[in-house]
Structure formats: structure tokens, C-alpha cells
Amino acid sequence: MMISLPYLLRKENICHISDGSVHIGDRRVFPFEKRFEACSSVEEVSTALKSMVTQGGGPLQVAFTTLRFIADGMLQHRYAYSFAELTRQVGLLISARPTNTTMRRVMLALLDDLSPFCTQDTPVEDFVRHLNLLVDTQEMAYDDLYHHMGRIGSTLLEDADVILTTCFAEHTFLLSLAYAKEQGKNISVLVNETRPYLQGARLTYPSLVEMGIDAHIITDGMGAHYLSEGKITKYMTASDLVCLDGTVVNKVGSLSNAVACKYYGVPYYAFSISPDPTKRTSSDIPMEERDGQEVLHCLGRATTSEGRALYPSFDCIEPSLVQGIVTPKGVLAPSEIARSFT
Amino acid sequence: MMISLPYLLRKENICHISDGSVHIGDRRVFPFEKRFEACSSVEEVSTALKSMVTQGGGPLQVAFTTLRFIADGMLQHRYAYSFAELTRQVGLLISARPTNTTMRRVMLALLDDLSPFCTQDTPVEDFVRHLNLLVDTQEMAYDDLYHHMGRIGSTLLEDADVILTTCFAEHTFLLSLAYAKEQGKNISVLVNETRPYLQGARLTYPSLVEMGIDAHIITDGMGAHYLSEGKITKYMTASDLVCLDGTVVNKVGSLSNAVACKYYGVPYYAFSISPDPTKRTSSDIPMEERDGQEVLHCLGRATTSEGRALYPSFDCIEPSLVQGIVTPKGVLAPSEIARSFT
Structure with missing residues (x-):
């Protein structure tokens, strides 16, 4: 039997991209409203995280989605393509919640894994492909981890x-x-x-x-x-x-x-x-x-x-x-x- | 130096009689409003106590005031003059808050002290004078007690x-x-x-x-x-x-x-x-x-x-x-x- 997640934990309800913005499920108004906070920049995502639009495991999922948003923005020239710029953007995410350090550790590890793929010669397309692949891999790893820990917890x-x-x-x-x-x-x-x-x-x-x-x-x-x-x-x-x-x-x-x-x-x-x-x-x-x-x-x-x-x-x-x-x-x-x- | 009580603890703000009703300071809306719940019968006082209009030491003060209200009602023939009737009315007060038993003990002791003064021959005026005297005495005793305990607590x-x-x-x-x-x-x-x-x-x-x-x-x-x-x-x-x-x-x-x-x-x-x-x-x-x-x-x-x-x-x-x-x-x-x- 497939375990089905409640509304709040379904990925699209934590965070998704649509209309060129990062949409974060607003846990501050749930269950009275099922509203999303639309962020059109990483600065706005950071502000939303500081304002507790989401919390707990939410910020990590938001960070994954925001990395995809940045990757897309680099392809579209909305964001400058450089490792330094990516690091600066990730810094905005990390600084939003100083105590919850899982997101920081995952983000820093991801930057570390990515750095070899971003030399001066790497075309932006290659860089973005690597970034998205790393995000997908990490995201799947976390999904698996959650279920694995759920099975352990159930014992x-x-x-x-x-x-x-x-x-x-x-x-x-x-x-x-x-x-x-x-x-x-x-x-x-x-x-x-x-x-x-x-x-x-x-x-x-x-x-x-x-x-x-x-x-x-x-x-x-x-x-x-x-x-x-x-x-x-x-x-x-x-x-x-x-x-x-x-x-x-x-x-x-x-x-x-x-x-x-x-x-x-x-x-x-x-x-x-x-x-x-x-x-x-x-x-x-x-x-x-x-x-x-x-x-x-x-x-x-x-x-x-x-x-x-x-x-x-x-x-x-x-x-x-x-x-x-x-x-x-x-x-x-x-x-x-x-x-x-x- | 005289110790001055804050608004909520001043007697008139806990409970007072005016316009023929018992007015209970409504602690449910304080400090947003300084409102009183007007009760025109002991039944309404009991309902107000059940609804937590006041709490803690409030119900005892309300009971004192309500006894005066009943005494006055007996003089004015709004309440039948009999010890049984008084006991029934006090029962309504007591039953309003089963766990807070101070008010019950004080009320029962008061009925006990009063019963010799309510035989079939006692004129209502005499009975009411005794009742009011007992209430005044108890009320003053509690005022003194509060200050006495305050001084002990301060040590x-x-x-x-x-x-x-x-x-x-x-x-x-x-x-x-x-x-x-x-x-x-x-x-x-x-x-x-x-x-x-x-x-x-x-x-x-x-x-x-x-x-x-x-x-x-x-x-x-x-x-x-x-x-x-x-x-x-x-x-x-x-x-x-x-x-x-x-x-x-x-x-x-x-x-x-x-x-x-x-x-x-x-x-x-x-x-x-x-x-x-x-x-x-x-x-x-x-x-x-x-x-x-x-x-x-x-x-x-x-x-x-x-x-x-x-x-x-x-x-x-x-x-x-x-x-x-x-x-x-x-x-x-x-x-x-x-x-x-x-």
C-alpha cells in the first residue's frame, strides 16, 4: 500500500515554481486558507523564510526549488552566471533561518559538489544541467530518507x-x-x-x-x-x-x-x-x-x-x-x- | 503608605449592585473593555459564574454581593422570605464552580451562623439586618486576610x-x-x-x-x-x-x-x-x-x-x-x- 502524504507535506504544496515565481505554501494561514506566497526573487524567498511563511522541513524544500529557479534565471539571463553569484544567492537562503541548520548544510554541500562544474569555460547550459541534477538527486535522497525514518519511527x-x-x-x-x-x-x-x-x-x-x-x-x-x-x-x-x-x-x-x-x-x-x-x-x-x-x-x-x-x-x-x-x-x-x- | 489595589481587584470592579441588578466585572473582555455583566436574578449570577465572567477570588466577592441582593429582594418581596429559599439561592451560587470550594465553605458557614436568626417568628427586617451584618463582617475579614497574607508573602x-x-x-x-x-x-x-x-x-x-x-x-x-x-x-x-x-x-x-x-x-x-x-x-x-x-x-x-x-x-x-x-x-x-x- 502506498503511504499518502497529507496536504501540507505534498511537495507542490510546500513550494513550486509557476509564472516565473517561487510559490511557497503559506503555513501561517493554513487551514483557514490554502494560499501561496509568490516570490519573484531570491531576496523575496529569503524574506518569506524569515517571516515563517514555512518552517521545519519547509525551508529545505524551498531551497531546492529556489536553486531550480536560479538555474532557470541564469539560462534566461535574469541572473548573472557565475559561481560567486550562485554562492551569494544561496547565502541569502541560508541566512534566513540561523538555528535550523539542515538547509545550510545541504546547500553548502551542494555548492561544494557543484564547484568543479563551474569554471570559466563551462557553458551555462552545462552548469545548469549539473545544478539541476544535483538538486534532483538530493531531493530524491531526502524523500527516501523521510520514508526510511518513518519506518524506523513506526517500530x-x-x-x-x-x-x-x-x-x-x-x-x-x-x-x-x-x-x-x-x-x-x-x-x-x-x-x-x-x-x-x-x-x-x-x-x-x-x-x-x-x-x-x-x-x-x-x-x-x-x-x-x-x-x-x-x-x-x-x-x-x-x-x-x-x-x-x-x-x-x-x-x-x-x-x-x-x-x-x-x-x-x-x-x-x-x-x-x-x-x-x-x-x-x-x-x-x-x-x-x-x-x-x-x-x-x-x-x-x-x-x-x-x-x-x-x-x-x-x-x-x-x-x-x-x-x-x-x-x-x-x-x-x-x-x-x-x-x-x- | 497605603497599598492601592489595581483596577481588577477594587471591590466595585469585581461586583456591585446598581439599578436593582448584580453587576459583575467581566474579566473575559478585560483589558479591551471595562464591561459589567448585569444579572437581575441569582440564576443569572450562577450562569455568569459558570461562564467565567469572573474567576479565582471573584466568585466569593460576587457571592457576598449577591447575598446583599437577596436580602434586599426579601425586604422588597422580590424573594420569598424563608431560610429554605435563601439556602436554595445560595445553592445556585455554590453549584456554579465545583472545584473552587472557598466560596462554598464561606457560604455554608454563613448559612450556619444565620440559621438561629431565622425562625418562623423573626421579622424579615431583623433577618436581613443579621444577614447583612454577617456578610459585612466576612467581607472585612477577607480584606484583612488578603493584606495579612500579602505581608507574609512579601517576606x-x-x-x-x-x-x-x-x-x-x-x-x-x-x-x-x-x-x-x-x-x-x-x-x-x-x-x-x-x-x-x-x-x-x-x-x-x-x-x-x-x-x-x-x-x-x-x-x-x-x-x-x-x-x-x-x-x-x-x-x-x-x-x-x-x-x-x-x-x-x-x-x-x-x-x-x-x-x-x-x-x-x-x-x-x-x-x-x-x-x-x-x-x-x-x-x-x-x-x-x-x-x-x-x-x-x-x-x-x-x-x-x-x-x-x-x-x-x-x-x-x-x-x-x-x-x-x-x-x-x-x-x-x-x-x-x-x-x-x-
Whole structure:
């Protein structure tokens, strides 16, 4: 049986090119609207990424599509044809989201692989063919990885599990649930709404409903309540970044649940394609402090009279709170990450 | 120096009688509007309490005012004059909020004190005078208690403390901060917004600003983040109920922070006028499960497409997570509650 992805994870809905623009699925307005943000330049793509039009695994898919857009632009003479120009454009993408480093690593590796094919003598057509081939290959590799990790994740799931999750854990988590369902396991999910952007309520919950998986939304403070009542069997999230020491960096609010899981003896698993080899511990991480004003709004409406708020984007979850990290190499203990990936 | 209460805690803004109706300050729309819900019967008052027009210490003040309203109604023949009728009306108030039992205990004690003054021969005027006198006495006793507990609470606060708080901890917490400020201590507060009703963002935060106390709003999942960074020195909340074993029952979301405090070695203090002598442990507590639809809205706006959600009103915070309970008898360890109050 073919596993079918929910709307939000289908490639064309994350990002596609049409009418000479990069169209990014706007996750800020889903599920109320199925709108796309049209970007006619790499600068606009970068701004869209900064504005959280998409998040999680979205930026990587956007970067793949944007590389195709640049390649096409070089053929059409909209972009100057040089490796330096390509590097500058890629830099705009990378700088948009400093904490989520998967996209950066993939982009830099791609530039590295490409550089031999861009000497002064290489015709633009050859260069573009190589670039597109590399993008296609990487994109397919990621599709395979997602399914591979979904199958690994599904082995952790047991019939009658009740999974707590925060934010939108995307392909790897949702595919784990899909494969578990295919295996006849009956899983239900409690979804933190994930303030301030409500990714849990708006993205994860509708995707689970679409996939036919039993789910309820809870507020971000309710995880400990259900953990204390013994009603949650596992906590699972994506990770924006994993350090070599097994520290998991993920959406703020994840630490609160991970600590409560530790206290009540419930395992916490994070999904990660790879640790970031340049980050040994949490002290190596440049944390994104976002504008506190975002915390003072919900769906565009002010939640109080004018005020002051704080918005640290991410939590660092220390390795002792993490039962396992679901990677392409299997489910690893945090202490196994460094030697498995270096 | 006289401590001045912020808008929300001034008696006339919690509840007052005018134009023959009980006017309850509508905390659901504060600070956007300063509106009152006018109730022309005890049934309407009960409905307003069920609908969370006011909460926390509000229902007790509403009950005092409603007793005066009933007394006046008996004089004016709008209400039948009998003890049975009064008991029935009080029953309507009590049943409105099953978990918050302070109001119930005060009301039942008041009926008990009143019953000798309502025999078949007692003229209605005498009965009403006794009722009003008892209400005045109780109300003044509570005013004194609040200030007394505020002074006790202030002794826990140290210069440069950063206090985390959830929901709206009302008189006792806010007066503790006010007395600490008067003592020259510089305190700042991180306020959980407290979804779904945003009492932290809407009620606590503006009150702190009004009182000149440094404050920031954070989402309900961010407490552990700042605890892990060592930026919070104490966690303080009100309590909807305290059991004799020292279990603290408070707004859902409090447990999550209390667990994180335990993990990071930060003390958690709750304020309580008295434990509920009929509740030995958390298993004696009838928990309010509210309508999950409330979790699917923020300020009246849907947070996702139609869905299912859960809304347990309260957390039970086990005694081992509680450093101390601020009571009129001092700051007690949870284990001291039973012998101090029975």
C-alpha cells in the first residue's frame, strides 16, 4: 500500500515554481486558507523564510526549488552566471533561518559538489544541467530518507500508544504514524497547540485528521496534566537541530514536556536526519530571539493591552531528558550520536 | 503608605449592585473593555459564574454581593422570605464552580451562623439586618486576610527576584508584590499567558503594569526555558483548592511549571486562605472538565478548522513539588497543612 502524504507535506504544496515565481505554501494561514506566497526573487524567498511563511522541513524544500529557479534565471539571463553569484544567492537562503541548520548544510554541500562544474569555460547550459541534477538527486535522497525514518519511527510505536507532540513534526513523525497505522497499530495523538503561531492546532492536527489518526488538541501547559494521569505513553517531536552530545534543539515548549516526561517516566523521542557536526553542545548554538510582539498576538489579534513579552524560538533539551533520537541510522541514544555520525 | 489595589481587584470592579441588578466585572473582555455583566436574578449570577465572567477570588466577592441582593429582594418581596429559599439561592451560587470550594465553605458557614436568626417568628427586617451584618463582617475579614497574607508573602520575596506566575493569582500574590515593592525590593515577573482564556496576559500583566512592577508575558510552554537558563528564582500561583495532604489544585498549566521547578531546583509557592478540610488528597477532588471547544478558540476566534480538544480546568500538584503554601498562619510546608488547620 502506498503511504499518502497529507496536504501540507505534498511537495507542490510546500513550494513550486509557476509564472516565473517561487510559490511557497503559506503555513501561517493554513487551514483557514490554502494560499501561496509568490516570490519573484531570491531576496523575496529569503524574506518569506524569515517571516515563517514555512518552517521545519519547509525551508529545505524551498531551497531546492529556489536553486531550480536560479538555474532557470541564469539560462534566461535574469541572473548573472557565475559561481560567486550562485554562492551569494544561496547565502541569502541560508541566512534566513540561523538555528535550523539542515538547509545550510545541504546547500553548502551542494555548492561544494557543484564547484568543479563551474569554471570559466563551462557553458551555462552545462552548469545548469549539473545544478539541476544535483538538486534532483538530493531531493530524491531526502524523500527516501523521510520514508526510511518513518519506518524506523513506526517500530517505536505500539498499539494503543497515546503520543504527545509539539509544533509540526512533519514528514518523519507523520510517516511514522502512517506506517504504524499500516501495521495495524491504533495510535492516538495529543497535540500541543504551540503558541504563538499555533502550528500544532493549525498544521499537525488537520494533517492527522486527514491521515485518519485519532487526535485531540491541548494547550501548551496541559502535557504535564495528562502525563501525571498516566495517559501519555510517549512524547515525540521533530528537532530543529541536534548537537553531537545529543542535545535536542526544538520549538520552545518542548523542554517543558521533556522535563515532565522525565519526572513521570515517559520516554521522549526526537527525529533528526543528522546532528549538526559543527555543534558539540548547546553552548555552540546561536539562539533565535524573536520579536516579543509575536507573543502578544494570536492569529493577528492582540492578546492584551500593549505590553512587553519574550519569545525565545527554541528550547535546548539536555541529553539526559532524551530517550532516543530517531535517525536514518536507527534509534540512537543521545550518547551514541557523536560516534554514529562523525 | 497605603497599598492601592489595581483596577481588577477594587471591590466595585469585581461586583456591585446598581439599578436593582448584580453587576459583575467581566474579566473575559478585560483589558479591551471595562464591561459589567448585569444579572437581575441569582440564576443569572450562577450562569455568569459558570461562564467565567469572573474567576479565582471573584466568585466569593460576587457571592457576598449577591447575598446583599437577596436580602434586599426579601425586604422588597422580590424573594420569598424563608431560610429554605435563601439556602436554595445560595445553592445556585455554590453549584456554579465545583472545584473552587472557598466560596462554598464561606457560604455554608454563613448559612450556619444565620440559621438561629431565622425562625418562623423573626421579622424579615431583623433577618436581613443579621444577614447583612454577617456578610459585612466576612467581607472585612477577607480584606484583612488578603493584606495579612500579602505581608507574609512579601517576606518570601527578595531583591532582584524573578517570579514566574500562571493565570491571575489575585489579591494575595499581587499584595505580596506590592508590600515587597514598599519594602524597597526590586521584583520582576514572567507571566504565562494562560491559554485558553489568557488570564495571565489579560488580567495579571495589566495589573502588574498598573502597580509599577516590571513584567513580561511568555507563552505557557516557556517557563521551563527560563528555568533551565537560571533566570527564574521562584514560581508563585494562587490555588483553587488545597488538600489536607498539601496537594495544590490550580489552573491547568501550573503542574508543568511546578515539575520544571523541581527539576531545576527552583521553589514553588502557592497561596491559600485555608485548605479544604473535606479534601484529604487529590482523589477527593471532583475535577471540572470544561468544553474542549474553548481550547479551539482564542478571543473568540477559531484556532484551527473544526476539531476536537480537551480542557481539564485544573492541575493537581503533588505535595513533593510544593516548597511552601502561603497561608494566614504563615508559610507552611505541605506536610504542615493538616495539623495547622484541623
